[in-house]
Amino acid sequence: DFVNALHEITPAFGASTDDLERCRLRGIVDCGKAHKHIYQRAMLLVEQVKVSKGSPLVTCLLEGPAGSGKTAMAASVGIDSDFAYVKIISAETMIGFSESSKCAQICKVFEDAYKSQFSMIILDDIERLLEYVAIGPRFSNLISQTLLVLLKRVPPKGKNLLVVGTTSEVGFLESVGMCDVFSVTYHVPKLKKEDAKKVLHHLDVFDDGDLDAAAEALDDMPIKKLYTLVEMAAQGPTGGSAEAIYAGEKIDINHFFSILSDIIRY
Amino acid sequence: DFVNALHEITPAFGASTDDLERCRLRGIVDCGKAHKHIYQRAMLLVEQVKVSKGSPLVTCLLEGPAGSGKTAMAASVGIDSDFAYVKIISAETMIGFSESSKCAQICKVFEDAYKSQFSMIILDDIERLLEYVAIGPRFSNLISQTLLVLLKRVPPKGKNLLVVGTTSEVGFLESVGMCDVFSVTYHVPKLKKEDAKKVLHHLDVFDDGDLDAAAEALDDMPIKKLYTLVEMAAQGPTGGSAEAIYAGEKIDINHFFSILSDIIRY
Amino acid sequence: DFVNALHEITPAFGASTDDLERCRLRGIVDCGKAHKHIYQRAMLLVEQVKVSKGSPLVTCLLEGPAGSGKTAMAASVGIDSDFAYVKIISAETMIGFSESSKCAQICKVFEDAYKSQFSMIILDDIERLLEYVAIGPRFSNLISQTLLVLLKRVPPKGKNLLVVGTTSEVGFLESVGMCDVFSVTYHVPKLKKEDAKKVLHHLDVFDDGDLDAAAEALDDMPIKKLYTLVEMAAQGPTGGSAEAIYAGEKIDINHFFSILSDIIRY
Amino acid sequence: DFVNALHEITPAFGASTDDLERCRLRGIVDCGKAHKHIYQRAMLLVEQVKVSKGSPLVTCLLEGPAGSGKTAMAASVGIDSDFAYVKIISAETMIGFSESSKCAQICKVFEDAYKSQFSMIILDDIERLLEYVAIGPRFSNLISQTLLVLLKRVPPKGKNLLVVGTTSEVGFLESVGMCDVFSVTYHVPKLKKEDAKKVLHHLDVFDDGDLDAAAEALDDMPIKKLYTLVEMAAQGPTGGSAEAIYAGEKIDINHFFSILSDIIRY
Amino acid sequence: DFVNALHEITPAFGASTDDLERCRLRGIVDCGKAHKHIYQRAMLLVEQVKVSKGSPLVTCLLEGPAGSGKTAMAASVGIDSDFAYVKIISAETMIGFSESSKCAQICKVFEDAYKSQFSMIILDDIERLLEYVAIGPRFSNLISQTLLVLLKRVPPKGKNLLVVGTTSEVGFLESVGMCDVFSVTYHVPKLKKEDAKKVLHHLDVFDDGDLDAAAEALDDMPIKKLYTLVEMAAQGPTGGSAEAIYAGEKIDINHFFSILSDIIRY
Amino acid sequence: DFVNALHEITPAFGASTDDLERCRLRGIVDCGKAHKHIYQRAMLLVEQVKVSKGSPLVTCLLEGPAGSGKTAMAASVGIDSDFAYVKIISAETMIGFSESSKCAQICKVFEDAYKSQFSMIILDDIERLLEYVAIGPRFSNLISQTLLVLLKRVPPKGKNLLVVGTTSEVGFLESVGMCDVFSVTYHVPKLKKEDAKKVLHHLDVFDDGDLDAAAEALDDMPIKKLYTLVEMAAQGPTGGSAEAIYAGEKIDINHFFSILSDIIRY
Numbered sequence A, B, C, D, E, F: 001d002f003v004n005a006l007h008e009i010t011p012a013f014g015a016s017t018d019d020l021e022r023c024r025l026r027g028i029v030d031c032g033k034a035h036k037h038i039y040q041r042a043m044l045l046v047e048q049v050k051v052s053k054g055s056p057l058v059t060c061l062l063e064g065p066a067g068s069g070k071t072a073m074a075a076s077v078g079i080d081s082d083f084a085y086v087k088i089i090s091a092e093t094m095i096g097f098s099e100s101s102k103c104a105q106i107c108k109v110f111e112d113a114y115k116s117q118f119s120m121i122i123l124d125d126i127e128r129l130l131e132y133v134a135i136g137p138r139f140s141n142l143i144s145q146t147l148l149v150l151l152k153r154v155p156p157k158g159k160n161l162l163v164v165g166t167t168s169e170v171g172f173l174e175s176v177g178m179c180d181v182f183s184v185t186y187h188v189p190k191l192k193k194e195d196a197k198k199v200l201h202h203l204d205v206f207d208d209g210d211l212d213a214a215a216e217a218l219d220d221m222p223i224k225k226l227y228t229l230v231e232m233a234a235q236g237p238t239g240g241s242a243e244a245i246y247a248g249e250k251i252d253i254n255h256f257f258s259i260l261s262d263i264i265r266y
């Protein structure tokens, strides 16, 4: 299955995967068909890069609502890619840097990638790399132009590169022409009722009798919100019950709904 | 009750609480159910941070009209949290600094927080930190991007962080995507008639016969305006009566209404 | 009455009042009930600052049309306040300075004020301090943010501060959120017919028979325009008559109306 | 009459009038009642400044269409004012300077003016001083704020100042609030038929029979365009006739109309 | 005729005409009445400058669609003017310079011109000098203000200056107020059928039988496009025929129409 | 035919063609009439430059949708031009440079080109050179003005230059006036069904029976997307089949349609 698939392939002569592992702190749990399909297609691109003759550059965009699991997916592909060079470019490590210094760092990663026969770069949260904000809208055109060029630039002879981008602002990326430069785009969705049930089942914090009601309430929710909710509910109405629940007790379904209403009020 | 609850828990190995105490100069008075409920839920998050395994970062936004008591609430949670590191980030201490220097100071606080096992950061008046003004609108995108990243960045292994933000411009925060990055948002409301009555009762500056009329007139008012009004009215129509009133005499209800009309004319 | 009231209270251990006196070069004349009421209420705030316990910071905005007497009023309150530190912050003394240097000067005044037990700061013509112009609109957000923070910042323990602002662009101040941070706002109006008559009577440059006609024509005029008009008319149609009029002769009412029509054509 | 009036008064202890004379290279010709009236009223202001007690600062704006004679008028008032200090501030002498350096130069002129008992400053073409352009619109807010403050700032004790501004963009000045700070505004109009006739008569380049037709065609034209037209027409259809016409011959009325149509086509 | 007229007058004591000649590489061909009329009127202005007393500055704008012959016309007037100083100011020689450095260069040319008794300056492609682009629109206000002032500034005593501007963006120039400062404006039009025929006749590359059809097809075309078209068509459908055609053979009318359709498709 | 045509002409004394060859990594395949026609017309311009007398500068714009083959076409013309100097100006080599440094590099290429008798410059992806982004829209006006001037500037005597531009944002170029400065513009279209069939036939990866269905599905697709699709489909549904297919096996038509639906979903 999906989870197994993810772990069947392990890096041969290993890129440092620490940064990548931090992107999936809760591990990888089977969360439905859609996620599985995208993972498989992305792994095909990994293979395509390896055998390619005509196209030394393959690019793929994972888009979807906030917290739907895009970064965890990209990191998993990176970990499982077996490439000598796998690097994540994220706004986290560039806080406070000037636009031009960010550009320089991004270019540096591409130049480094061009040194290995097979490389993969993750552009995580592209809207954040572009310093995007909806009001205006504002964003860094300098970084934007840099990415537009890098995503079209053919690597040197004999070098092959896979670029995977993630974004929760696909409309914005579309409007700056960034979607067009990706070879292919996949939509990473929120969880459906049955997907949520799979995850809850795995977590094992609800009575069997409550599982369906809980999953129903979580229909059309990003996986991240599901985890947040479960952890808040696990404290119990007056606090102090979390340890017990992680040790095997179950969450009170009424308290769970009370917390849920706090969260979805907005 | 709420006030008692606030004082049952006292800091164990004490973060400097001077700055926090300055945020609630008038102490904490019971001002109704809504405030109490939010305080309790916020204290659950404090606990969640302590027992958490999967989520080392918990974030919470307190939003509501100007003067509704958001900062006092956040400060109380900080004081009562028992955390080794509790810090308030406020525009007050950064007047005249450049955007990038403000960013650096904000990052510094987060880096410091990452050094304690359990930390809490209050982002007070986020719209002011962002130098927001409705005309334009204008704001600092540099600071905005910094916060967006910091509010998603996972602390280092073994460190746990609670971030509480306050704002009276939730619409603006929504439009820059800042609301989405908070795990949960609570609305700190104006006072209802019955809440105002509780506070007035506590202040004890009205004749019992006037109390209801006064509370009625204060329906749907932020707690801050209530205090302002009472203090202005206490001077009396020709001045000089404040000492007497603080010593036990009562405010002339007619003068109170006259002052009220000055204030609500706008 | 109003004028007497203004002079009953004189500074005890005197702030330098030179700058303040320059704000009311024509002295203070009784110009009607509205002005009187506002003056009295402002003097109550002076007293409130002196006896306050809970609110070490009191802020008040005087708004109204150009030339309605706001600055003269604020200066009078300052002169009559009996406070050790009274300072006017005005664009006049900061011509040509950069935004950040203006901010620094403004902060300096507040820091100085925090050193006295009782202080008063006049923020004169706030729209000018903010370099406001209606086209755009444009203004200094740096100064704007500085004022927004200073107007909320609690003075150090034991220090008390009254801030009085003036503006003829209350709509603009509203839209940058500057009105909300003032505790109370008063509207300083144009003169009504009967107010104008009081001032003209005091000036004594019209025949008694002409006084009513002149006052009627001046209905709904700011006090500043009234003075301008009278001085222009005093020159007479062919010049040379001003000395005589200041010595006791009267203004020709027809020439007065001719000058009036020059002025109100726009 | 108007022309005589202009020359009856000559400077007593003379400000350098070279710059001012360059503003009326074609001398001053009687061009109708409106111009005469404004000149007289402006001379009253000159007198008012001399006898004033209450108002040491008098300001006056001359506005009207391009080329209507505003600068020549202001220069004439300056020449005829008999003031020790008369200075014209014009964009001509500040080409290529930065905004802040322009501000400094403007302030310098005001500071210099404050040194004489009676001074006059001409702010010529205020829209050009403000670097105004209709697209946007754009203009220098720095210079704009500087003028707004200088036009309200009271000169030091015992010093008196008359400021005369000119502009052909009164709508723009209105919208930046610059009109309101002038005590009085006069509209310098285009020429009416009868005004044009007076000027043409003075120039004496048309046959008496053609004079009325020519004047009729020039109805509602700024005096500047009238001069341009006459000079172009004086060359004759094939060139070479100008000397003769300045020596007494007359302009061919048909050629005059042909040139006129070139000009008014736009 | 027009062409003869252009060559009857030759420079007496010669300004360097190299730059000017480069503006009319294809020589000057009779291209119809409109062009001829404008040339003649412009030469009258040259004369006016020489005999002028009252108006030492004469300014003229040539506007019209792209490629209509404006620059060639202005250059011809300059070459034929007989002035000691004739200079073309063009964006070509200022590529990559900053706005302020461009301003300095422009001012320098005016200062140099003021040194000769009779000078002429061509401001070529004013929209390009202003760095105009329709989107926004954007342009250099610094250069714009500089030109607005220079076009009104009276030269020093005894010096006389003719300024001829060209533009294909007269609407833009209008909107920045640049048209108003020119004394007179002429519209340099596209070619009419009969004008085109004159030029084709002169070029002699069509069979007499084809001339009318070709001219008809070229109705309402700028002279520049006419030359482009003829030169493209001269290559023949498969290339190689140009030499022959320049040596006397004729262009295949069908190929000519085929090329024409390529060009007017856009 | 087209392909043969492309290879009949080879450089005589060779410009470095490495950069140009990188623009057509997949070689040149016959992809229909439209492409062929444009190639031939462009080669006529090459010839025109060689024989030209009157027009030492010829400019041509290739516009069309993303991936339609514009750059490959321009590179082919450059390779086949037989010119001593052929240079491609592309954003790729200027990542991270400032606007003014980009301008300098562009100017340098033009200056270098002016040194050879016959030169060709390719301005590749003009919108990228201009740092264009649709939001705003934003772009570099500095570079824009530089190109507008360079595209009109006549080379020095005896030097001849062909400039070929490419763009997929012809609307934007139109709106900045960049289209007008090109002598002629050609539209490089997407593939029609029959064009796609030609390319697929050449690639030989489909069973003859599937060829029509595949071509039909590829109607109205840019050639670049066609290659991307074929390469993705060649991996097979579970990966691993690419080698075999490049060695002669055929692509499974169902898998091909599955991949196609991934791509056109957006």
Ligand SMILES: Nc1ncnc2c1ncn2[C@@H]1O[C@H](COP(=O)(O)OP(=O)(O)OP(=O)(O)O)[C@@H](O)[C@H]1O
Binding pocket: A023, A024, A025, A026, A027, A028, A029, A030, A031, A065, A066, A067, A068, A069, A070, A071, A072, A073, A125, A166, A167, A168, A223, A224, A227
């Ligand atoms: N398949 C999975 N199994 C278990 N946990 C998952 C899975 N996918 C995502 N998560 C967890 O859900 C949370 C959100 O995932 P992730 O950060 O990848 O989402 P995202 O779409 O990148 O969010 P954002 O839009 O905020 O960047 C993370 O804590 C991640 O570890």
Ligand SMILES: Nc1ncnc2c1ncn2[C@@H]1O[C@H](COP(=O)(O)OP(=O)(O)OP(=O)(O)O)[C@@H](O)[C@H]1O
Binding pocket: B023, B024, B025, B026, B027, B028, B029, B030, B031, B065, B066, B067, B068, B069, B070, B071, B072, B073, B125, B166, B167, B168, B223, B224, B227
């Ligand atoms: N529960 C309470 N008991 C007593 N006083 C309170 C309470 N809550 C708030 N106050 C007082 O009311 C005033 C306003 O509270 P606070 O500053 O917390 O409001 P706020 O919502 O943060 O306002 P702002 O929107 O201006 O930031 C303060 O003086 C505070 O001390």
Ligand SMILES: Nc1ncnc2c1ncn2[C@@H]1O[C@H](COP(=O)(O)OP(=O)(O)OP(=O)(O)O)[C@@H](O)[C@H]1O
Binding pocket: C023, C024, C025, C026, C027, C028, C029, C030, C031, C065, C066, C067, C068, C069, C070, C071, C072, C073, C125, C166, C167, C168, C223, C224, C227
């Ligand atoms: N009560 C008064 N008695 C006599 N003169 C007064 C009085 N009030 C104002 N004035 C005079 O009227 C003029 C305008 O007053 P002031 O400058 O205070 O008005 P303002 O509202 O501040 O105007 P602005 O909107 O331009 O700042 C001043 O010359 C002032 O001295």
Ligand SMILES: Nc1ncnc2c1ncn2[C@@H]1O[C@H](COP(=O)(O)OP(=O)(O)OP(=O)(O)O)[C@@H](O)[C@H]1O
Binding pocket: D023, D024, D025, D026, D027, D028, D029, D030, D031, D065, D066, D067, D068, D069, D070, D071, D072, D073, D125, D166, D167, D168, D223, D224, D227
């Ligand atoms: N009364 C007059 N007699 C003779 N010539 C005059 C008179 N008034 C103006 N002129 C001439 O008319 C021309 C235009 O006048 P002036 O420059 O004063 O107009 P303006 O309104 O300032 O124009 P602009 O709007 O361009 O600044 C000048 O040459 C000036 O000398």
Ligand SMILES: Nc1ncnc2c1ncn2[C@@H]1O[C@H](COP(=O)(O)OP(=O)(O)OP(=O)(O)O)[C@@H](O)[C@H]1O
Binding pocket: E023, E024, E025, E026, E027, E028, E029, E030, E031, E064, E065, E066, E067, E068, E069, E070, E071, E072, E073, E125, E166, E167, E168, E223, E224, E227
């Ligand atoms: N009368 C003429 N006889 C021959 N050639 C001419 C004539 N007028 C213009 N040309 C030629 O036509 C071309 C376009 O002319 P020119 O550059 O003057 O036009 P323009 O209106 O300035 O164009 P643009 O709007 O592009 O600046 C030039 O090659 C020029 O030499």
Ligand SMILES: Nc1ncnc2c1ncn2[C@@H]1O[C@H](COP(=O)(O)OP(=O)(O)OP(=O)(O)O)[C@@H](O)[C@H]1O
Binding pocket: F023, F024, F025, F026, F027, F028, F029, F030, F031, F065, F066, F067, F068, F069, F070, F071, F072, F073, F125, F166, F167, F168, F223, F224, F227
């Ligand atoms: N005639 C052709 N034969 C074979 N391959 C071609 C042909 N034309 C284009 N290609 C290939 O198609 C792909 C896209 O072509 P190219 O880069 O020239 O398109 P473009 O229109 O410049 O795209 P963009 O709009 O992205 O700049 C390239 O890989 C190129 O090698």
Ligand SMILES: [Mg+2]
Binding pocket: A070, A071, A072, A124, A125, A166
């Ligand atoms: Mg993510």
Ligand SMILES: [Mg+2]
Binding pocket: B070, B071, B072, B124, B125, B166
């Ligand atoms: Mg607060």
Ligand SMILES: [Mg+2]
Binding pocket: C070, C071, C072, C124, C125, C166
């Ligand atoms: Mg004032």
Ligand SMILES: [Mg+2]
Binding pocket: D070, D071, D072, D124, D125, D166
């Ligand atoms: Mg003028």
Ligand SMILES: [Mg+2]
Binding pocket: E070, E071, E072, E124, E125, E166
């Ligand atoms: Mg031209």
Ligand SMILES: [Mg+2]
Binding pocket: F070, F071, F072, F124, F125, F166
């Ligand atoms: Mg391309």
